[in-house]
């Protein structure tokens with residue numbers, strides 16, 4: 001722990017019998033149903049948080065499988081049709097020598113989603129099974145997941161742009177593949193999973209161990 | 212666990228709980244331009260900015276203007292062996308809107324046009340009356356809550372990167388040229404990011420509360 005002296009003297013809103021509004025930050029006594037300032041419903045801790053996290057994450061994982069197996073794009077060049085999956089698209093970019101862009105797509109479509117699945121699983125698991133990773137590290141990991149997760153949408157936008165723009169008669173046509181839809185769903189589901197996570201639980205578990 | 216005591220409203224308002232870890236802090240007046248952080252998890256609690264209210268509203272209004280410009284002006288033009296085609300942002304994401312891909316087009320329009328606009332509108336509705344010294348409009352609290360909730364789903368800046376990747380991907384097949392709408396969109400992403408750094412959640416809510424009571 002960073003600074004045991006400070007941590008020991010810290011009192012949480014819940015321990016003081018209070019609940020903080022997640023919308024506007026106003027404090028009220030536990031038991032108050034809605035916030036008197038912004039009208040949001042008050043919950044000291046979201047008790048169903050972990051269930052929602054797992055449910056959305058499993059949905060995201062399921063959608064991520066077809067997203068990798070089926071084509072994102074179907075390119076028709078002078079009558080020849082070629083499909084490309086997420087990985088196929090990255091390899092194509094490398095063949096064209098566009099290393100930088102290949103790296104962007106690879107990070108956004110492969111590294112971030114998989115990293116995000118692992119990070120959320122670890123965070124959710126660590127609430128019930130605390131380990132030696134400090135609460136602060138886990139808090140930072142959660143913030144990173146929330147911040148970076150949305151950037152996975154890049155490839156979906158690429159598909160949307162190319163497939164609606166590139167319709168040039170018999171020369172070249174680009175059509176979206178079914179993977180684009182399942183990938184977009186996967187990103188949305190994992191965003192919902194991360195949003196369902198109540199980071200205050202990270203710190204509660206820490207105090208139970210310390211006590 | 213200490214026995215829960217009853218606090219008065221004034222006592223409650225003198226406290227602030229960290230949104231990330233629930234640690235209680237005494238609410239202190241933070242000098243404009245600096246920020247206060249949670250002692251335990253270092254999450255920013257408040258970061259008041261000078262005359263931020265007016266600047267936020269101006270930036271949000273600029274954002275709306277830029278979005279309209281991005282809709283009206285040509286976005287991309289494509290050339291390949293004699294074929295050429297101009298398109299607006301809406302064409303670029305909606306032209307392919309039949310069959311199973313319709314949901315994809317609708318989702319794209321929502322993420323890059325509709326939700327950013329809704330968010331800008333909600334911010335203006337909630338803060339504009341206060342920026343010029345009036346009491347907040349009816350439903351201002353709900354509007355601002357909506358603006359907060361929409362934050363992760365407004366993806367204008369991610370779309371810009373998507374366009375850049377698309378330009379490279381198509382380079383071998385056709386020539387894509389970017390139009391003024393693209394730059395309007397890039398400026399929009401910048402303006403929205405700037406607006407979000409100026410917007411201190413606690414300060415906005417505090418002001419909303421004070422103005423509503425007065």
Ligand SMILES: [Zn+2]
Nearest residue numbers: 021024035038
């Ligand atoms: Zn509230």
Ligand SMILES: [Zn+2]
Nearest residue numbers: 229232249252
């Ligand atoms: Zn904290």
